[in-house]
Amino acid sequence: KAGVTQTPRYLIKTRGQQVTLSCSPISGHRSVSWYQQTPGQGLQFLFEYFSETQRNKGNFPGRFSGRQFSNSRSEMNVSTLELGDSALYLCASSRGVGRASQETQYFGPGTRLLVL
Amino acid sequence: DQQVKQNSPSLSVQEGRISILNCDYTNSMFDYFLWYKKYPAEGPTFLISISSIKDKNEDGRFTVFLNKSAKHLSLHIVPSQPGDSAVYFCAASVGRDDKIIFGKGTRLHILP
Numbered sequence: 001k002a003g004v005t006q007t008p009r010y011l012i013k014t015r016g017q018q019v020t021l022s023c024s025p026i027s028g029h030r031s032v033s034w035y036q037q038t039p040g041q042g043l044q045f046l047f048e049y050f051s052e053t054q055r056n057k058g059n060f061p062g063r064f065s066g067r068q069f070s071n072s073r074s075e076m077n078v079s080t081l082e083l084g085d086s087a088l089y090l091c092a093s094s095r096g097v098g099r100a101s102q103e104t105q106y107f108g109p110g111t112r113l114l115v116l
Numbered sequence: 117d118q119q120v121k122q123n124s125p126s127l128s129v130q131e132g133r134i135s136i137l138n139c140d141y142t143n144s145m146f147d148y149f150l151w152y153k154k155y156p157a158e159g160p161t162f163l164i165s166i167s168s169i170k171d172k173n174e175d176g177r178f179t180v181f182l183n184k185s186a187k188h189l190s191l192h193i194v195p196s197q198p199g200d201s202a203v204y205f206c207a208a209s210v211g212r213d214d215k216i217i218f219g220k221g222t223r224l225h226i227l228p
Contacts, residue, residue: 004159035218042122042220043160043205056215090159098214099148107159 002026004093004108012114018079021111025072025093031055031101032074034066037088037110046089049074050097078113086115119143120208122219130227135193137222139206142187146208150216151180151191154203163204164191193224201226 005024013019025032033056034046045058049068066076072093078085088110094101121140129135137151147168152160166173166180166189173180179192193200206219 040220043207043218045215045217048215058215092159099209102148102150102209102214102216103162103165105162107161109157109159 004091004106006089006091006108006111008111009109010112010114012116013081014116015081015083017081018077019081019113021076021078021089021091021113023074023076023091023093023108025074025091026106029093029095029106030072031094031097031105032068032072033092033094033105034074034076035090035092036060037090038086043090046076048097055097081115083115086113088112118220119146120206120217120219122204122206122222124222125220126223126225128225128227129196131198132195135191135196135200135224135226137191137193137204137206137224139189139191139219140187141189141208143208143210143217144187145210146217147211148209149180149182149189150207150209151178152205152207152218154205154221160205196226198226198228200224 007022031050033048036044048056052068063079068074090110092105092107094105150165151163153163154160182189203221205221207216209216
Protein backbone atom coordinates (compact mmCIF):
# COMPACT_ATOMS: atom_id res chain seq x y z
CA LYS A 1 0.00 0.00 0.00
CA ALA A 2 1.10 3.57 -0.58
CA GLY A 3 3.19 5.18 2.15
CA VAL A 4 2.92 8.59 3.75
CA THR A 5 3.31 11.30 1.15
CA GLN A 6 4.39 14.85 1.76
CA THR A 7 4.23 17.77 -0.65
CA PRO A 8 6.16 19.66 -1.68
CA ARG A 9 9.44 17.86 -1.10
CA TYR A 10 11.53 21.02 -1.30
CA LEU A 11 10.62 24.64 -0.74
CA ILE A 12 12.48 27.93 -0.68
CA LYS A 13 10.88 30.94 0.97
CA THR A 14 12.03 34.32 2.23
CA ARG A 15 11.73 35.77 5.72
CA GLY A 16 8.28 37.07 6.53
CA GLN A 17 6.47 34.83 4.07
CA GLN A 18 4.15 32.03 5.07
CA VAL A 19 4.17 28.42 3.97
CA THR A 20 1.74 25.50 3.92
CA LEU A 21 2.95 21.91 3.91
CA SER A 22 0.75 18.94 3.14
CA CYS A 23 0.71 15.37 4.41
CA SER A 24 -1.36 12.47 3.10
CA PRO A 25 -1.39 9.57 5.57
CA ILE A 26 -1.52 5.89 4.77
CA SER A 27 -5.04 4.78 3.88
CA GLY A 28 -6.93 3.87 7.05
CA HIS A 29 -4.66 5.89 9.32
CA ARG A 30 -6.50 8.54 11.32
CA SER A 31 -3.63 10.02 13.33
CA VAL A 32 -1.10 12.43 11.87
CA SER A 33 1.86 13.91 13.73
CA TRP A 34 4.27 16.60 12.60
CA TYR A 35 7.93 16.95 13.55
CA GLN A 36 10.68 19.46 12.82
CA GLN A 37 14.22 18.18 12.29
CA THR A 38 17.20 20.54 12.48
CA PRO A 39 20.91 19.80 12.98
CA GLY A 40 20.97 21.79 16.20
CA GLN A 41 17.81 20.54 17.89
CA GLY A 42 17.28 17.13 16.33
CA LEU A 43 13.71 15.90 15.95
CA GLN A 44 11.11 18.00 17.74
CA PHE A 45 7.42 17.23 18.06
CA LEU A 46 5.12 19.90 16.65
CA PHE A 47 1.59 18.56 16.97
CA GLU A 48 -0.65 15.53 16.59
CA TYR A 49 -4.09 15.33 15.02
CA PHE A 50 -6.65 12.58 15.35
CA SER A 51 -10.07 12.64 13.74
CA GLU A 52 -9.69 16.32 12.83
CA THR A 53 -8.86 17.34 16.40
CA GLN A 54 -5.52 18.50 17.70
CA ARG A 55 -4.66 15.99 20.41
CA ASN A 56 -1.20 17.13 21.40
CA LYS A 57 1.05 20.12 20.85
CA GLY A 58 4.77 20.68 21.24
CA ASN A 59 6.56 23.81 22.43
CA PHE A 60 6.48 25.89 19.30
CA PRO A 61 5.24 29.48 18.87
CA GLY A 62 1.77 30.25 17.58
CA ARG A 63 3.22 30.90 14.11
CA PHE A 64 3.12 27.14 13.68
CA SER A 65 -0.37 25.78 13.17
CA GLY A 66 -1.99 22.79 11.61
CA ARG A 67 -5.25 21.15 10.76
CA GLN A 68 -6.63 17.83 9.69
CA PHE A 69 -9.39 17.20 7.20
CA SER A 70 -12.15 14.62 7.24
CA ASN A 71 -10.13 12.36 4.92
CA SER A 72 -7.28 12.46 7.50
CA ARG A 73 -5.02 14.53 5.26
CA SER A 74 -3.22 17.18 7.24
CA GLU A 75 -1.68 20.56 6.55
CA MET A 76 0.85 22.50 8.54
CA ASN A 77 1.20 26.26 8.23
CA VAL A 78 4.05 28.50 9.31
CA SER A 79 3.45 32.23 9.17
CA THR A 80 5.98 35.05 9.26
CA LEU A 81 8.87 32.76 8.44
CA GLU A 82 12.18 33.20 10.24
CA LEU A 83 15.62 31.98 9.19
CA GLY A 84 15.53 29.49 12.05
CA ASP A 85 12.50 27.78 10.54
CA SER A 86 14.75 26.22 7.91
CA ALA A 87 14.40 22.52 8.60
CA LEU A 88 13.15 19.16 7.45
CA TYR A 89 9.47 18.85 8.36
CA LEU A 90 8.37 15.27 8.85
CA CYS A 91 4.87 13.91 9.00
CA ALA A 92 3.96 10.54 10.48
CA SER A 93 0.70 8.63 10.40
CA SER A 94 -0.74 5.78 12.46
CA ARG A 95 -4.05 4.04 12.87
CA GLY A 96 -4.72 5.24 16.37
CA VAL A 97 -3.11 7.13 19.22
CA GLY A 98 -1.16 6.23 22.33
CA ARG A 99 1.74 3.91 23.01
CA ALA A 100 0.94 1.32 20.35
CA SER A 101 0.76 3.99 17.68
CA GLN A 102 4.21 5.32 18.54
CA GLU A 103 5.69 2.00 17.49
CA THR A 104 3.54 1.66 14.39
CA GLN A 105 3.67 5.16 13.05
CA TYR A 106 5.04 5.55 9.57
CA PHE A 107 6.99 8.61 8.58
CA GLY A 108 6.95 10.37 5.25
CA PRO A 109 10.16 11.47 3.50
CA GLY A 110 9.73 15.05 4.72
CA THR A 111 9.57 18.51 3.23
CA ARG A 112 12.83 20.41 3.28
CA LEU A 113 12.18 24.11 3.84
CA LEU A 114 14.86 26.71 3.30
CA VAL A 115 14.17 30.25 4.50
CA LEU A 116 16.38 32.94 2.99
CA ASP B 117 16.68 22.34 27.61
CA GLN B 118 17.36 18.96 26.03
CA GLN B 119 15.46 16.32 28.00
CA VAL B 120 16.82 13.46 25.90
CA LYS B 121 20.51 13.64 25.13
CA GLN B 122 22.60 11.68 22.68
CA ASN B 123 26.06 13.03 23.37
CA SER B 124 27.85 11.24 20.54
CA PRO B 125 26.99 12.83 17.18
CA SER B 126 28.69 9.97 15.35
CA LEU B 127 30.13 6.53 15.90
CA SER B 128 32.20 4.23 13.67
CA VAL B 129 32.23 0.46 14.23
CA GLN B 130 33.83 -2.39 12.34
CA GLU B 131 31.45 -4.77 10.59
CA GLY B 132 30.75 -7.80 12.75
CA ARG B 133 31.56 -6.03 16.02
CA ILE B 134 29.14 -4.64 18.59
CA SER B 135 27.70 -1.14 18.18
CA ILE B 136 26.65 0.61 21.39
CA LEU B 137 24.62 3.80 21.13
CA ASN B 138 24.00 5.75 24.30
CA CYS B 139 21.23 8.02 25.47
CA ASP B 140 20.69 10.00 28.68
CA TYR B 141 17.52 11.64 29.89
CA THR B 142 16.72 14.19 32.56
CA ASN B 143 12.99 13.81 33.12
CA SER B 144 12.32 11.11 35.71
CA MET B 145 8.68 11.03 34.60
CA PHE B 146 9.59 9.37 31.30
CA ASP B 147 8.21 5.85 31.41
CA TYR B 148 8.56 4.66 27.84
CA PHE B 149 11.59 4.75 25.58
CA LEU B 150 12.00 4.11 21.88
CA TRP B 151 14.77 3.89 19.31
CA TYR B 152 14.26 4.93 15.70
CA LYS B 153 16.52 4.47 12.71
CA LYS B 154 16.72 6.93 9.83
CA TYR B 155 18.30 6.54 6.41
CA PRO B 156 19.04 9.62 4.27
CA ALA B 157 16.03 10.93 2.33
CA GLU B 158 13.68 8.69 4.31
CA GLY B 159 11.61 9.20 7.43
CA PRO B 160 12.59 7.48 10.71
CA THR B 161 11.40 3.93 11.30
CA PHE B 162 10.68 2.39 14.68
CA LEU B 163 13.32 -0.08 15.86
CA ILE B 164 12.75 -1.18 19.44
CA SER B 165 11.17 0.09 22.65
CA ILE B 166 11.34 -0.48 26.39
CA SER B 167 8.99 0.29 29.23
CA SER B 168 10.35 1.69 32.48
CA ILE B 169 9.23 -1.45 34.30
CA LYS B 170 11.88 -3.42 32.42
CA ASP B 171 15.64 -3.10 32.25
CA LYS B 172 16.21 -5.00 29.02
CA ASN B 173 14.38 -5.72 25.80
CA GLU B 174 15.74 -7.79 22.98
CA ASP B 175 14.70 -8.16 19.34
CA GLY B 176 17.03 -10.14 17.14
CA ARG B 177 20.35 -8.31 16.81
CA PHE B 178 19.02 -5.32 18.75
CA THR B 179 18.94 -5.05 22.54
CA VAL B 180 18.00 -1.99 24.58
CA PHE B 181 19.16 -1.64 28.18
CA LEU B 182 17.58 0.78 30.64
CA ASN B 183 19.26 2.01 33.82
CA LYS B 184 16.64 4.09 35.60
CA SER B 185 18.84 5.12 38.50
CA ALA B 186 21.37 6.57 36.07
CA LYS B 187 18.68 7.85 33.68
CA HIS B 188 20.54 6.12 30.90
CA LEU B 189 19.66 3.76 28.12
CA SER B 190 21.73 2.12 25.45
CA LEU B 191 21.10 0.29 22.19
CA HIS B 192 23.34 -2.66 21.37
CA ILE B 193 23.58 -4.01 17.84
CA VAL B 194 25.31 -7.37 17.53
CA PRO B 195 26.75 -8.16 15.07
CA SER B 196 26.89 -4.86 13.22
CA GLN B 197 26.10 -5.03 9.52
CA PRO B 198 26.63 -2.55 6.66
CA GLY B 199 22.88 -1.89 6.45
CA ASP B 200 22.98 -0.63 10.04
CA SER B 201 24.72 2.55 8.87
CA ALA B 202 22.12 5.21 9.61
CA VAL B 203 21.16 7.89 12.12
CA TYR B 204 19.69 6.50 15.33
CA PHE B 205 17.30 8.56 17.43
CA CYS B 206 16.56 7.86 21.06
CA ALA B 207 13.11 9.00 22.19
CA ALA B 208 11.05 9.05 25.37
CA SER B 209 7.51 9.77 26.43
CA VAL B 210 5.44 10.29 29.56
CA GLY B 211 2.33 8.19 29.94
CA ARG B 212 -0.17 10.93 30.56
CA ASP B 213 0.27 12.77 27.28
CA ASP B 214 2.24 10.44 25.02
CA LYS B 215 4.25 13.27 23.45
CA ILE B 216 7.51 11.84 22.13
CA ILE B 217 10.70 13.73 22.96
CA PHE B 218 13.59 12.88 20.66
CA GLY B 219 17.33 13.18 21.08
CA LYS B 220 19.46 14.81 18.39
CA GLY B 221 20.56 11.50 16.94
CA THR B 222 23.80 9.56 16.52
CA ARG B 223 25.14 8.76 13.07
CA LEU B 224 26.44 5.20 12.98
CA HIS B 225 29.00 4.21 10.35
CA ILE B 226 29.68 0.51 9.90
CA LEU B 227 33.15 0.07 8.44
CA PRO B 228 33.96 -2.85 6.09
